[in-house]
Amino acid sequence: xxxxxxxxxxxxxxxxxxxxxxxxxxxxxxxxxxxxxxxxxxxxxxxxxxxxxxxxxxxxxxxxxxxxxxxxxxxxxxxxxxxxxxxxxxxxxxxxxxxxxxxxxxxxxxxxxxxxxxxxxxxxxxxxxxxxxxxxxxxxxxxxxxxxxxxxxxxxxxxxxxxxxxxxxxxxxxxxxxxxxxxxxxxxxxxxxxxxxxxxxxxxxxxxxxxxxxxxxxxxxxxxxxxxxxxxxxxxxxxxxxxxxxxxxxxxxx
Ligand code: NAD
Numbered sequence: 001x002x003x004x005x006x007x008x009x010x011x012x013x014x015x016x017x018x019x020x021x022x023x024x025x026x027x028x029x030x031x032x033x034x035x036x037x038x039x040x041x042x043x044x045x046x047x048x049x050x051x052x053x054x055x056x057x058x059x060x061x062x063x064x065x066x067x068x069x070x071x072x073x074x075x076x077x078x079x080x081x082x083x084x085x086x087x088x089x090x091x092x093x094x095x096x097x098x099x100x101x102x103x104x105x106x107x108x109x110x111x112x113x114x115x116x117x118x119x120x121x122x123x124x125x126x127x128x129x130x131x132x133x134x135x136x137x138x139x140x141x142x143x144x145x146x147x148x149x150x151x152x153x154x155x156x157x158x159x160x161x162x163x164x165x166x167x168x169x170x171x172x173x174x175x176x177x178x179x180x181x182x183x184x185x186x187x188x189x190x191x192x193x194x195x196x197x198x199x200x201x202x203x204x205x206x207x208x209x210x211x212x213x214x215x216x217x218x219x220x221x222x223x224x225x226x227x228x229x230x231x232x233x234x235x236x237x238x239x240x241x242x243x244x245x246x247x248x249x250x251x252x253x254x
Contacts, residue, residue: 001031002031002230002231002234002236003031003032003234003235004028004031004032004033004088004230004233004234005031005032005033006032007032007033007034007087007088007233008033008034008035008036008079008083008084008085008086008087008088009025009028009033009034009035009036009087009088009089009090009233010036010038010075010076010079010086010088010089010090010127011024011025011028011035011036011037011038011090011092012038012039012064012066012090012091012092012093012119012123013038013039013066013092013093013094013143014037014038014039014045014048014061014092015037015039015040015041015044015045015047015048016044016193016194017048017051018192018193018194018222019193019194019195019222020092020143020188020191020193020222020225020226021037021039021090021092021093022037022048022222023221023222023223023225023226024090024092024141024225024226024229024230025037025048025052025059025090025226026051026052026055026226027223027226027227027229027230028088028226028229028230028233029052029055029057029058029059030055030057031230031234033087033088033233034057034058034059034082034083035049035052035057035058035059035060036059036060036061036062036075036078036079036082036083037049037052037059037060037061037062038061038062038063038064038066038075038093039061039063039064039093040063040064040065040093041063042061042062042063045061045062045063046061048061049061058083060078060082062074062075062078066091066093066115066119066122066123067114067115067118067119067122068122069122072122072123072125072126073126075126076126076127076129076130079130080130085130085134086127086130086131086134086138087131087137087138087139087233088138088139088140088141088233089123089124089127089138089139089140089141090140090141090143090229090233091119091120091123091124091140091141091142091143091165092143093115093119094115094116094119094143094161094195095111095112095115095116095195096155096158096195096198096199097109097111097112097157097158098154098155098158098199099154099156099157100153100154100156101156101157104156104157108157109157112157112158112160112161113157113160113161113164115161116158116161116162116164116165117160117161117164117165117168120142120164120165120168120169121168124140124142124168124169124172124183127140128140128172128176128181131176131179131181132179132181136179136180136181137179137180137181138180138181138182139181139182139184139232139233139234139237140169140172140181140182140183140184141184141185141186141229141232141233142165142168142169142183142184142185142186143165143185143186143188144162144163144165144166144169144185144186144187144244145158145159145162145187145188146187146188146189146246146248146251146252147159147162147163148161148162148163148164148165148166148185148187149163149166149187149244149246149252150252162187165185166185166187166244169183169184169185169242169244170183170185170242170244173241173242173243174242176241177241177242182232182237182238182240182241183241183242184232184237184240184241184242184243184244184245185243185244185245186225186228186229186232186244186245186247187244187245187246187247187248187252188220188224188225188247188248189214189219189220189246189247189248189249189251189252190210190211190214190219190220190248190249190251191219191220191221191222191224191225192219192220192221192222193222196219213251214248214249214250214251215249215250215251215253215254216249216250217249218249219249220247220248220249224247225247228245228247232245
């Protein structure tokens with residue numbers, strides 16, 4: 001069984017009770033980790049930390065814009081102030097600017113790349129620096145997507161950001177392997193969260209089309225992703241780095 005006792009985990013984009021970040025955080029808390037949650041939405045992320053504390057876990061929260069470099073230094077300082085160290089970093093925060101390339105403005109492109117890719121560079125750099133200060137060791141899990149593995153029409157900028165996350169992570173994994181700092185990516189398929197609710201906007205026809213395209217015939221649950229994150233965070237995954245894991249009901253196996 002996965003054992004995260006004594007480990008401290010920082011999860012970004014963790015404000016939504018039904019989102020992937022909080023699901024991963026909750027599963028890691030249940031395996032014994034101390035959690036530090038961040039999000040743009042200060043009130044909601046504070047409420048999620050309170051949810052974990054009510055379940056008997058150690059949890060703190062702080063507002064963060066993951067695109068802000070100075071903000072990363074402040075968050076790492078707060079994590080170390082609260083728990084003394086950082087063992088696990090989950091770069092989960094993200095947005096989906098879903099437009100065909102011809103309908104996309106440069107501003108759309110910049111926002112998508114900034115929130116989904118620049119943030120992962122800033123976070124991974126800040127996390128690795130802290131893990132090095134501790135003498136090495138640690139696990140970084142960067143949230144990509146099936147759109148970071150195969151082309152999906154209408155997702156050009158999102159796909160570019162998530163494909164970037166994938167190869168950025170592999171490259172950094174090679175830089176940090178000898179220090180036992182592992183860096184991996186998770187590639188969710190269609191998971192029922194606020195992001196999908198906004199994208200589908202209660203359009204049953206689109207929902208039916210999407211679920212029909214999933215070999216398992218249904219959307220996944222946030223905990224399906226959380227379980228993969230918790231595994232990669234743990235010492236059970238101690239020989240896994242630079243790797244990519246699809247959790248997609250078979251979508252990209254086709
Ligand atoms: P979500 O919208 O429920 O959660 C994303 C969170 O990120 C939100 O709480 C939001 O406030 C936060 N966020 C956005 N911009 C931020 C910023 N600049 N700074 C800090 N926080 C910010 O979405 P989700 O479905 O839980 O997605 C989580 C991650 O998983 C994203 O990276 C997403 O691209 C990826 N993903 C999701 C799916 C899916 O089907 N839901 C599929 C593939 C990949």
